[in-house]
Amino acid sequence: MKEQYLCLADDVKLGKNVKLSKFINLYGCTIQDNTKIGAFVEIQKGAVIGKNCKISSHTFICEGVIIADGCFIGHSVVFINDNSPQAVNEKGILENEKEWKPRFVKTKVGQRVSIGSNVTILGDITIGDGAMIGAGSVVTKHVPAKEVWVGNPARFLRKITEK
Secondary structure, eight states: OOOTTEEEOTTOEEOTTOEEOSSEEEOSOEEOTTOEEOTTOEEOTTOEEOTTOEEOTTOEEOTTEEEOTTOEEOTTOEEOSBSSOOSBOTTSOBOOHHHHGGGBOOEEEOTTOEEOTTOEEOSSOEEOTTOEEOTTOEEOSOBOTTEEEETTTTEEEEEOOOO
């Protein structure tokens, strides 16, 4: 599966029929069956992408993000796992992972969620099954199942009704 212009670490776990575009960076993550990863995507260690997902180009999925089956992640979506980031410690020295870890938070995306392009999702968020996040939104709190949320900060727009 290793090709020119593809950075795929040896510790990446790939399911069956995973489609990988060129110019991606994957390390320490799990990507399950029939998922497609677009160009210029980075997925960090400990992240899990479910079955039958589409991760569009220029997306960043950090450590601690779990995306369930059947999700659409639009272009340039960014997940965050530190809600109080800083570069240096109290001594003015660049922080190391041990100093950062107490601020580490996880994010869970439920099944069949659709996230529009240019969405930012803060850490320690759960997005419920079947929810939809509008393009350009900034998600700062939990999104219940089968609801549409839009804006900055994202807010409830409407329920999703079955047809």
